[in-house]
Amino acid sequence: MAKRSANWTADEEIVLVEEVGRRKELLFGKMKGDGSVKIWEILAKGWKEITDVLNARFSLKRREEQEIKKKYYNIKQRNxxxxxxxxxxxxxxxxxxxxxxxxxxxxxxxxxxxxxxxxxxxxxxxxxxxxxxxxxxxxxxxxxxxxxxxxxxxxxxxxxxxxxxxxxxxxxxHQPEEIREKRKHLYDVQKQYADRNIETVLKGQKLIFTQSKSVYRDKIGSRPMADEIISGEEVKIAISTRKTTEDNGNRFVAHSTPVDSYKQVRRSLVEVMRTENTASASHNIYAFRFSTSDGTAHEGSEDDGEHGAGRMLLKALADNDINNALVVVSRWCGSKIGPRRFTHINEVGLSAARNMPVPV
The missing domain is CATH 3.30.70.1820 (L1 transposable element, RRM domain)
Structure with a gap:
């Protein structure tokens, strides 16, 4: 299990806001690039600099870049x-x-x-x-x-x-987008249980089973951590990729593989993250669908910070009758492209899924 990050102090938050402010034009301004350097690489460099500053100033609380970005956007919205x-x-x-x-x-x-x-x-x-x-x-x-x-x-x-x-x-x-997306996901899960006559109640960010009082937990868990990707048990699986898209400095690449259980989904996620450069992406969005031998359908998704993308990718798989598949779409961020990013994610994801090898 991943170790929980230490709570943020007021001093850390002040330094974070100041450092982002110093790079405001770089991170949020309009950039076209000069052709020699990808825009997503420029943005990654900016956030890495901020991460290095924070970790140097507060050496006892080492933060990951993704955590720092998430914290900044939460600070922006909490007022x-x-x-x-x-x-x-x-x-x-x-x-x-x-x-x-x-x-x-x-x-x-x-x-x-x-x-x-x-x-x-x-x-x-x-x-x-x-x-x-x-x-x-x-x-x-x-x-x-x-x-x-x-x-x-x-x-x-x-x-x-x-x-x-x-x-x-x-x-x-104004709730952070991550929290709003999590509640939407729990509403979907609640509806699935209601269809099976299982009563649940949504309290905050938790879905609680009325009868047992236990809390719903995702069977896949969080995105695989670095130590799991590097040193975990190797599982040889067939991974397919197909279409790659670039748009205004953003790059989208998809991988897919057959799955038929939650255990296989988790293992396959680790293997996909081991493919070249995938773990370095700004976001690794995934969705999966499979049916067990008794005909029960199972599905799930993860945004990895690209709020709403996992849910949309899952819907695209369902609308195209793609089953027994895990699809992972990696995005390296460039300049803002608005809702076009969801179109690209779905297109490359479906392309990889259709190219997926049929299990022997």
């Missing part, structure tokens, strides 16, 4: 709230600056926060989430980014007033 159910009116659409007045009115009139307190709230940024569409049935939610957590907490302490009033407006904490 945010999402306000839902606020009507979109013409004055706001023509002049987005009116959104500040609308939010101020929500806080004072709907949530009954004193006007003086509202005036002193330090809001870094606020915006409607998503593109405006006049055909949309419900108004777009509003993301409010506070300058510090204490001001967000002031607003969160008043959300009960909205419930007591039965207001159509709802305020919630």
């Amino acid at each position: 945010n709230i999402i306000v839902s159910g606020v009507d979109e009116k013409a004055p706001e659409i023509k002049n987005p600056e009116n959104l500040a007045k609308i939010i101020s009115n929500v806080f004072t009139a709907e949530m009954e926060i004193p006007a003086e307190t509202v005036d002193n709230l330090q809001i870094y940024k606020l915006f409607r989430m998503g593109e405006y569409d006049k055909q949309r049935k419900y108004p777009r939610p509003i993301c409010v980014q506070f300058a510090n957590k204490s001001h967000k907490d002031i607003v969160m302490r008043h959300i009960k007033i909205l419930k007591d009033k039965q207001s159509p407006i709802r305020v919630s904490q």
Whole structure:
């Protein structure tokens, strides 16, 4: 079992934010590259520099690059709230600056926060989430980014007033995308158990069986760790690959192999991670489906930080009737390409699955 990372201190978080800020243009700016160096290599270099700085400053708490990236994005979101159910009116659409007045009115009139307190709230940024569409049935939610957590907490302490009033407006904490995806996954698992008349209840990030009070645990576990990949038992399996795609500095490569049990899925994951350069990818997304001898279907997926990608890849396998297969898609990140990344992941994943050797 992998050793749990030590908790982050306030000093570590401050240094992390400062170091990312120094490389903001490199990590998040628009880059086209000069043809000699891949953009994903430039980004990897930036995050490696940040990792090295943190590990040098706090030598007793060695952090992995992926953990550091995840922590930074969580810090960005923890001061945010999402306000839902606020009507979109013409004055706001023509002049987005009116959104500040609308939010101020929500806080004072709907949530009954004193006007003086509202005036002193330090809001870094606020915006409607998503593109405006006049055909949309419900108004777009509003993301409010506070300058510090204490001001967000002031607003969160008043959300009960909205419930007591039965207001159509709802305020919630902006959960990191990783947590939202985990809950979606647990909802899917809960539905599968419900189809088998097994009662469960979702509490936070845990799915609990009502009768036994035990907690659901993924049968595959987390992504294979470095020591498992390097020194684990070697299992010779046939691994297929097919299409490779590059887009704006991003590179996508897929591998697939036949599987018919959870044990085989785990072993095959380790073997795929041993293929050349795969373990160095920014994300290794995977999905699997297989049926046991009694006809029971089993399936699962993992995003590995590419939130929602595993679930979409699994759906693509199901829609194309691909069974008894494990598909791993590796992505080396470049510049932002938006939702195109999901198209690439599904395309290379399906290409590898269709090229998969038939077990003898």
